[in-house]
Amino acid sequence: MGEMAFARNLLKGDPLELSRLRRAKNEPNFGVQIATNTIEEGRLAVVKAHEAGADWVDLNCGCPVFEATRRGLGSSLLSSPSKLAKLVAGIADDSPLPLSVKIRIAPHGKETNVHKVVGKLREIDSLAAITIHGRSAGDRYTKAADWNLVGDVVASSAGTVPIVGNGDILTHFEATQRLNETGVAGVMVARGALMKPWLFQEFRDKATWELSSEDRVEVYRRLVCYMKEHFGDDAKGRKKAFYFLPWHFENFTRYKHLPEEEYGDWGSPLMQTRWDVDEEQLPLDYVLSHRDKAAHDLIAASLWDADSDADAVARLTALGESADLRALDAGAELGEVEELANTGSHRGGRPRKPVIRRTEEEIAVLRAERAAKRERTGAPPHVDSRSRR
Ligand SMILES: Cc1cc2nc3c(=O)[nH]c(=O)nc-3n(C[C@H](O)[C@H](O)[C@H](O)COP(=O)(O)O)c2cc1C
Secondary structure, three states: OOOOEEHHHHHOOOHHHHHOOOOOOOOOOOEEEEEOOOHHHHHHHHHHHHHOOOOEEEEEEOOOOHHHHOOOOHHHHHHOHHHHHHHHHHHHOOOOOOEEEEEEEEOOOOOOOHHHHHHHHOOOOOEEEEEEEEEEOOOOOOOOOOHHHHHHHHHHOOOOOOEEEEOOOOOHHHHHHHHHHHOOOEEEOOHHHHHOOOHHHHHHHOOOOOOOHHHHHHHHHHHHHHHHHHHOOOHHHHHHHOOOHHHHHHHHOOOOOOOHHHHOOOOOOHHHOOEOOOOOOOHHHHHOOOOOHHHHHHHHHHHHHOOOHHHHHHHHHHHHHOHHHHHHHHHHHOOOOHHHOOOOOOOOOOOOOOOOOOOHHHHHHHHHHHHHHHHHHOOOOOEOOOOOO
16 A cells, blocks of 8 residues: 555645555555545545556545644544544545545544444445554554454454454564454554565565575665666765665664564564664674664665675675774663763764764773663563663
8 A cells, every 4th residue: 555645735736645646567456545534535536546546545544643633634533433434435435446444543642432433434335444553543653552452343343344453563473363363354564564575475475584684685775776766876866765765774674583483472562572782793784783873874875885785795794894883883772871972973964863982991881881781670681671662
């Protein structure tokens, strides 16, 4: 499914919004997602999506961002289930494409009303499916998705509209577990695919892919090649690509091999678990797990400048061996120790956390402090107890 498009801007012919209707040549099944709160706008946007070659349209009733909610769109529609059902019925009526709806379990700052919302929506005969993201609009990513509640809704809607569940799916075995335990018709993934673009293949194979760091570099370089094709392989293209490319490494660097034998009965969602960076890793593994934004810029630059996968591996290995990256790592992990900072950096348009440069001895002291803190808090060595996203 494409990124959410504001129906009003689509109908005005806004080129950015229209780009969200573009289907990739190899996409076998493509849905356009719209945000609207009027029947007329919604119906016209469905016609536009139909003309653009979409297979179905999804109405976004889950987006919590202010840009949507201040206009009465996205998750703000959940506050009034009857009005929402009227809107959906009006858009679905005589629609040239199947219509689905994406919701959350609760509107912002309110108790869950997902049973009521789904109860109203399932009365609409022509509604193709409902996707439930198992968090409230206010939760963002602070809590694990509530799959028990999703399962309850499925149970009470049996025989009516298909329900798709969404939230925290990172592995094929979590997807299978959610399907089996809740009876959802399918699962939707989001961040999992950003961290592991090969996740869909794992679903198909029902097996965990164990990619070496070199294999991962190949995957990431493929993305770079697509960006070069799209934006152009010159300074202008690079500038445009760099609005997106370093950002991808915020997700890619969270990758961890999670075999089912080891993690299948972990208990809490793997997506919500923050793993510590192993400092004893090989340089290439180390650079590909670096969580600092400044490192993501450097990784992106190495990949962009490389002229082959092997060259990319060599450049990234050299980066992993550089003392700068080690200093950055200590700074990123222990950014609160401000008094040790003696340099700052600001590359490109986005403001950056200052790069903290330290001597080897300072870094050793900080690492020892961190290990002691971990021991005090009782966190297992591979799990960082502070931060769960
Ligand atoms: C970068 C990013 C962009 C997103 N854009 C949309 C969007 O356009 N429409 C939508 O319904 N949800 C969007 N979402 C939310 C996801 O579809 C999904 O509901 C949410 O991330 C929970 O799933 P997850 O735990 O698998 O990430 C986005 C999420 C992320 C991380």
